[in-house]
Amino acid sequence: MSVPALYRSRKKLSTVLLFTLCLMQYASSFTEASYAAITPKDLTVLVGNSNSFTLEVFGEYNTDLTLTFVEQHDSIVTIDPSSIVILANSPPKEYEVSVYGHDPGRLDVWVNATPDGIIDTNEAFVKVTVLHSNAIYHISSVVGWIYFVAWSISFYPQIYINFKRKSVVGLNFDFISLNIVGFVLYSLFNLGLFYIPEVQEEYFNRYPRGLNPIQVNDIFFSLHAVLATTFTIVQCFLYERENQRVSTTARIILGIFGVVILVSLILAATIVITWLDFLYYCSYIKLSITLIKYVPQAYMNYRRKSTVGWSIGNIFLDFVGGTLSMLQMILNAYNYNDWVSIFGDPTKFGLGLFSVIFDIFFMIQHYVLYRRMEPYMEITGNNSPEIEENNLNENNESDEK
Template sequence: MVKKWKAEDALGFIYVWAWSVSMYPPIITNWKQKSSTAVSKDFAVLNTTGYFYLLISLTLQLYLWLPAPLSVKDGRKPVDTRPKVTQFDFWYCLHGCVMNLVLVSQVIYGKKLWKFKADNHQIRMRPYYHKFWIISLVVFAMLTVRFGFQIFFQGWDNQRTLSYCNSLFVLKISMSLIKNMPQAFHNYERKSLKGFAIQSVMLDITGGVTSLLQLVSQISNDQGFSATTLAANFGKIGLALVTLVFDFIYVSQWLIYRDAELGAASSNIIKLS
């Protein structure tokens, strides 16, 4: 029997499609222009690391979560604290990890692997972003060792799993927050978005909005909104909100610098005529 799609399934498909497709324009643009100067190296490295954290978190929540008991001792139905993550989230994240690794290869090894032309791209990560990246890796290692010891000595438990997954979500959100700063500043320094795939931003906005709408639909159709459900899903909410904030910054930069570039082009035409 064919499963009938619900509204939340359609929303899930839309945001996974939008977020997945949004990863292709930068890669294709770099390949066409034989250059990756429009992409900040800091952005590419931090973004890839954030996806790695998110992939681990989603894998634990989807495939290693213990089923909730049917009832508690007093006969009441237990509250399911499992975050509202789906297969859509997992496959989008796995795809995102792969595509970000491709983007990193263009930014770091573009000349060797992709035969890009030599250009004045930043060679190393900026010190403050590099330090933040190293600190996040150290924190991830400490959290993982702590979680491993808890599981080994105390057994598998959903609350410990949720605590670890939420910590990974915090790392991912911090990566999403920090990763966009060098890209926004990179655009500001260049005073141009030439080579920057604005199509990705538009698709990103579509994905962020539909992701939030799907979450609202899931929670309202299940146990309803409460402090418990919001706490369990704060990672997904936080990621979508941070993404949308910076997407609107990119759109504003595109509008400002596009007008400036059009004005400069018009003045050059007038001078030539």
């Protein structure tokens, strides 16, 4: 090889090596370990008091970094320090950051890095809740557990009444059919968002600074509701039911819901919509069922002029659960200065209020309108205009009181 050719070859090799070294140096600032994270993700602060979170920074950088805390809403909290400077080539380190509460409210706090693109800050956020009173916070928590227990055991009075009477006459089958579909869809939503990583990834991509809204008690309640309702359906096959059946109207409604679910399932399987959207559609159907499920039972009581066979214990527990659920929302709205959660998005509060109104109506039916009245059905022809139902006696009435 000639000297000029050897020189040109070495020059090319030096250029390649220089380019490779620059690329490696540039890539070193984007290693998987180069990120910032805040713990905990949920922080509670009392008005006039301070609390703190920890900012963890991982990776070494060949340039100085400035991490600045950004508040979603002004004047609610003060962050100290408001920014942190990380010198070049500094080792991984933890920083304690203080949060002082000025006014009640909720806000997100996240980190912006300068220069941009050197460090991953996707996990560097915290949800801050500033409270009026710590006592109200604990009262709200106790109220939440009470209504959770009340709703969880509200299925058993009806199961007991069916077992004792060996009859489901008086229990509307439309109500049961709507209930089981609603709780199955609610369980699908909870399980999907709590256990399936792909769905969780879709959720956090849509809400980058969100927290998973599903808790373990949500899973327990929905699955327990499915089991209890399924057991009640089994009782409908085992015990006397006379000519009761699911009405044509209820079948049409359930059929429409079934078509919506099937179409949504196909769209999710063909990646037209996300699986998260499919689960949201399931939850919307559950909400719709909650609005209409009590209507068939109330109308059946009206036609029979009796509530015998329909457990008033179930209604009492549902009334307690719904009332305490709304009370908790009011307490939280005051404590967090978050009245928008009730008046700006009234869905949850409205559903609770709707259920309580129906519970009151059922109590009026049981204790006022049809008190001590034997059930009857109107018939046509030359027969007596009233017929008594079988297997009803004075003990049945005392069981319902």
